[in-house]
Amino acid sequence: MDDIDKGILRVIQEDTRTGYQEIAKRLSIAPSTVHFLIKKLINMGVIERFSAILNLEKMGYMTIAWIGLSCDPDKIDSVADILASFDQIQMVCTASGDHDLLIQIVAKNEKDLWRFINKNIKTISGVEKDFDVSCFLDVYKKTNSIVV
Structure with missing residues (x-):
């Protein structure tokens, strides 16, 4: 895993909703490169899934x-x-x-x-x-x- 892969992981750990365009802009790479690298990280098993983090209290779980x-x-x-x-x-x-x-x-x-x-x-x-x-x-x- 290189520095670009790590940069992508840092960005999507902050907010999984961050789009390829925004990730590309932050890392100074092409959006198509972001797309390719995220697919690679998924296939490698580094990224298991993307999911929403729910506020348990607001969902009634106290x-x-x-x-x-x-x-x-x-x-x-x-x-x-x-x-x-x-x-x-x-x-x-x-x-x-x-x-x-x-x-x-x-x-x-x-x-x-x-x-x-x-x-x-x-x-x-x-x-x-x-x-x-x-x-x-x-x-x-x-x-x-x-x-x-």
């Missing part, structure tokens, strides 16, 4: 939480697959430390979060009884951007 789960070691993959199928769950990861899996989940409020946990998570075969829930309070930084 509760965001991390849940740490311990699982039967033989069922970690199947539990993770089941968890990943729920729309409310934004991220499912295996983890080192106190828990086998960490998940990030959004809910309308804390009551809906607990209902979801009791109805959908506790009932999964392989999930052990002990788990930790940490609800987000104030978010000081949230980004998917990385240093390019």
Whole structure:
């Protein structure tokens, strides 16, 4: 990846709506070059997808939480697959430390979060009884951007 590729990535990390013309202008290259390089970065798997970042509060999701789960070691993959199928769950990861899996989940409020946990998570075969829930309070930084 060269400096032009990195420049394109920096611009689209700021705002994915930035058009080829504007990117080309900022990087002093032709719009057709921007188009070609973005296609190349997609084909390489560097860019996985373009998506909108929604304001969760304005969408009515007032509760965001991390849940740490311990699982039967033989069922970690199947539990993770089941968890990943729920729309409310934004991220499912295996983890080192106190828990086998960490998940990030959004809910309308804390009551809906607990209902979801009791109805959908506790009932999964392989999930052990002990788990930790940490609800987000104030978010000081949230980004998917990385240093390019």
